[in-house]
Amino acid sequence: MSIEISKISKSFGRAQILNEISLDIESGEMIALLGPSGSGKTTLLRIIAGLEQQNAGQLKFHGQDVSRVHAKDRQVGFVFQHYALFRHMTVFDNVAFGLTALPRRQRPSRESLRSKVMALLDMVQLSHLADRYPSQLSGGQKQRVALARALAVEPQILLLDEPFGALDAQVRTELRRWLRQLHEELKFTSVFVTHDQEEAMEVADRVVLMNHGQIEQVGTPQQVWREPESRFVLEFMGEINKLRGEIKGSQLWVGGKIFPLNITPLHQGNVDVFFRPWDMTLSKQPTASCPLPIQIVEASPHGHFSLLSVQPIGWGDELLTVVWQDNSSIPARGDYYFIGGTGARLYTGDLPLKVLRLAESA
Incomplete structure (x- = not known):
């Protein structure tokens, strides 16, 4: 019925x-x-x-x-x-x-x-x-x-x-x-x-x-x-990581580092940047797509993947959650990495911006 x-x-x-x-x-x-x-x-x-x-x-x-x-x-x-x-x-x-x-x-x-x-x-x-x-x-x-x-x-x-x-x-x-x-x-x-x-x-x-x-x-x-x-x-809906950012021209600044955007959005200024845990990536060395320093706080195995809790170093106070797919080499507590991602959603207040994804070259 x-x-x-x-x-x-x-x-x-x-x-x-x-x-x-x-x-x-x-x-x-x-x-x-x-x-x-x-x-x-x-x-x-x-x-x-x-x-x-x-x-x-x-x-x-x-x-x-x-x-x-x-x-x-x-x-x-x-x-x-x-x-x-x-x-x-x-x-x-x-x-x-x-x-x-x-x-x-x-x-x-x-x-x-x-x-x-x-x-x-x-x-x-x-x-x-x-x-x-x-x-x-x-x-x-x-x-x-x-x-x-x-x-x-x-x-x-x-x-x-x-x-x-x-x-x-x-x-x-x-x-x-x-x-x-x-x-x-x-x-x-x-x-x-x-x-x-x-x-x-x-x-x-x-x-x-x-x-x-x-x-x-x-x-x-x-x-x-x-x-x-x-x-x-x-x-x-589910776990989300929120970062503070600022749009300047066609660049998104987070923690003093630059993420290129696909186009120059109409909105300029402060934005909230959201990443799902599986949209964030880690690198042992700083790269264009992983420029922000973090430290591993905890690593929890979950079958075929692990959940990492990471602490921003010098650019944020709240812990972030990252999905780590390679269980053959899980980061250890205290290890230092650099974090980034290309699957961000950008909001100013409750309004989503037209640009939802970072540039592929980021």
Whole structure:
């Protein structure tokens, strides 16, 4: 089922939480609402569910306006971060709850109900725990029960509010892979809220970056990662190194050293220079592309590459992070190198400059 969000706004008192949000979600698509605390992502999810009412704008499911439709009539399943399981009910009864609460004419027979619940528990790999109580389950098992309960009433849309936030790292990784696989099998439309970039990148078909009640960017995980449309997206998505620079003519000055630019930009003066860790390079000797002196503070192996923390010498205070690809000769703590790169993004305030890459000869 498709979702059409058109100019939705929401405020609580004088606080503007959402400001004319518009977004189209295709049927069968899995969308991540990603952003920092206070960005409005959970409020938007609750409006889709019918748990909050927008002040302005329109919400449609498959072309039908549901802005005034009660939550129980929207055919939406909702999974909360803290499971919200009934402690006095068994796993079986928790999953069956939504079915037993249906109007009598829609309620399945006892035999059909049992068959459906056990099929759902099989699907989430918990049929052997049907008679257990929530207190006897691990966090990952509780979240699977919550997902099975949400799916029991065959929702057209599945909404998840930070579903893995209360779990440890290993369980989170396992569950999000499982959720993605489940989505591929069932093809339900799904929207989930997260502040975890890795989670959004791994699970979602598209990522919606939100900040201060507005959408900053919508795109595939690769698009928002490789082609950020704003400074906020660039800084929020993954690790970034920020340097202070100054443009003079067709030259970028950083730490008293020159990086040539492809053309002479209209903007002259101070700029912020951003490098991803893998866009920075090191050299034992100063070169045109690696002119800035640094010292290795720490080297951490990560399989086929290493992450280096480096300290600028005489031109900056903050540590920088560099991806080192050659694990046959990892720099040692205390070693001196020179740093540079050709994949910079230049900003003056929140405005990106037309020139995003340094000259190839740099």
